[in-house]
Amino acid sequence: MLNMRERTEILCKRVSRISLLRLAGRVLLGLVTLQILTAGVLLFIAAVGKRRKHEVSFPHDRFKEVEVGENFLQLYTYGRDLYNAMLEAIDAAQERIYIETYIWKDDIVGQEFQTHLARKAAEGVAVYVVFDRFGNLVVPRAFKSSFVPPIHMLEYSAIRRPWHLLDPRGYALDHRKLLIVDDTLSFIGGYNIGSTYATEWRDTHLGLRGPAAADLAQSFVAFWNNFCPANERITHRHLLRVDPYISVSQNEAMRMSFPMRGLHIAAIDKAEQFIFLTTAYFVPDQMLLEALKAAVRRGVDVRVLLPWNSNHVVANWITHSYFTDCMQAGIRIFGYQYAMLHAKTCTVDGEWSTVGTCNLDRLSLVGNYEINVAIYSEEFAGQMSALFAEDTTQMFELTIQQWKSRPWYYKVSERILTPLRLMM
Numbered sequence: 001m002l003n004m005r006e007r008t009e010i011l012c013k014r015v016s017r018i019s020l021l022r023l024a025g026r027v028l029l030g031l032v033t034l035q036i037l038t039a040g041v042l043l044f045i046a047a048v049g050k051r052r053k054h055e056v057s058f059p060h061d062r063f064k065e066v067e068v069g070e071n072f073l074q075l076y077t078y079g080r081d082l083y084n085a086m087l088e089a090i091d092a093a094q095e096r097i098y099i100e101t102y103i104w105k106d107d108i109v110g111q112e113f114q115t116h117l118a119r120k121a122a123e124g125v126a127v128y129v130v131f132d133r134f135g136n137l138v139v140p141r142a143f144k145s146s147f148v149p150p151i152h153m154l155e156y157s158a159i160r161r162p163w164h165l166l167d168p169r170g171y172a173l174d175h176r177k178l179l180i181v182d183d184t185l186s187f188i189g190g191y192n193i194g195s196t197y198a199t200e201w202r203d204t205h206l207g208l209r210g211p212a213a214a215d216l217a218q219s220f221v222a223f224w225n226n227f228c229p230a231n232e233r234i235t236h237r238h239l240l241r242v243d244p245y246i247s248v249s250q251n252e253a254m255r256m257s258f259p260m261r262g263l264h265i266a267a268i269d270k271a272e273q274f275i276f277l278t279t280a281y282f283v284p285d286q287m288l289l290e291a292l293k294a295a296v297r298r299g300v301d302v303r304v305l306l307p308w309n310s311n312h313v314v315a316n317w318i319t320h321s322y323f324t325d326c327m328q329a330g331i332r333i334f335g336y337q338y339a340m341l342h343a344k345t346c347t348v349d350g351e352w353s354t355v356g357t358c359n360l361d362r363l364s365l366v367g368n369y370e371i372n373v374a375i376y377s378e379e380f381a382g383q384m385s386a387l388f389a390e391d392t393t394q395m396f397e398l399t400i401q402q403w404k405s406r407p408w409y410y411k412v413s414e415r416i417l418t419p420l421r422l423m424m
Helices: 004-051 079-091 108-122 162-166 195-199 213-226 259-270 286-295 314-319 323-329 361-368 380-390 400-405 408-423
Strands: 066-068 071-076 098-101 126-132 154-156 179-183 185-189 205-209 246-250 274-278 301-307 330-335 346-350 354-355 371-376 395-396
Touching: 004 301, 066 380, 071 079, 071 380, 079 185, 079 195, 079 205, 079 246, 079 400, 098 108, 098 213, 108 126, 108 195, 126 213, 154 213, 162 323, 179 213, 185 213, 185 354, 185 371, 205 213, 213 246, 213 371, 246 259, 259 286, 259 346, 259 354, 259 361, 259 371, 274 380, 286 323, 301 380, 323 330, 330 380, 346 380, 354 380
Parallel strands: 098 126, 126 154, 274 301, 301 330
Antiparallel strands: 066 071, 071 205, 098 179, 179 185, 185 205, 246 371, 274 346, 330 395, 346 354, 354 371
16 A cells, blocks of 8 residues: 555656646647747738739740650740640640649630630540649639530549548649640640749740650559549550650659659769759758758759749748758759749759659658659750759859848748748
8 A cells, every 4th residue: 555655756746747748738839829820920921022013024035946866855934935835736636635734723824725625625636634623722613613525624632532531642732734735745844824824933844745745645644544433534555665865753642652752862863063953942851952962062063043932931931941051061042033933943964854843842752743854865954054044144142141141030930930841
């Protein structure tokens, strides 16, 4: 039997444990509340800034078509030019059209695409459309439901049953942007479909004409068949070839396969001269960041170009929390100020390049459905380097002295939001 003193000590320990748990819970709740309040303030400031919108203008050279093996590649850096080429390809379709996008706005451009697709479907061309449900939450339901037969439409969402909420794969977004026409002409890159992107955003897309387009077509078919009703599967098979110059990499959340991260790290690890990275959101994991630092240590010129004012203000501030570490390691940071920069590209040593949909953040690298094309071509890499030079001309390069002298409330906000890195 325990005496009174022993009972008192046990009771005190229990009370102490409960008090510590309560204290820890209150601290955690306080931190979460502080993060929510900080994010809310930043979002409010960003919303006010959008109301003061001004005319957007930025340089955008047109590049000539490049022959790479049996394929022809065309860079697009201005939305209206890209959309004109895509609509022309749609109008020329004879057999099938596959189109997939994260966002499809109900505006002049969005309706323009829908009209052209409906016309081709009425002519007997097989038209398949995919867009992401979450990415289009603010798009009116009336527009999304207006994709009527003979157009085949899939509004992607992996969460289709209540128990899917328990599967982390169900939170993957379809962030891909593809157009494939007749298996021989395709488009891939960062552009969504909408009027804002046509003239106000700086993005990069790739037109690909030749047998490599079949790889993108087969990727679309595989995605469609994974999520469409069983009676709507695409049975057409696309002729695939091994191409030493052009390869396709894609994340597949349902298979827990995320080669996009490895694609970038492998290219960074092989670099000997320079790495020019352009990304809309920069939230690298430790391994990717260490690969960039290691490249600097062996003498590689590593430059990262980012939008200085991103459309996602919280992601923008989380990106800022990496700058001190990057610059101290010798990674050069450039801020794009003309417009929202939404491109996802990388070019290495004048030989290797990639264009696609994958940002350098955790959601893109090991979460969402993403797709990139990697190209081994000195001529194409020369264009990518020229594009990077154009994008960084008259753009400011951030220095460690400038960054350390930023206002104290910037530093506090960054520290408060740093734990959110794991969610971005």
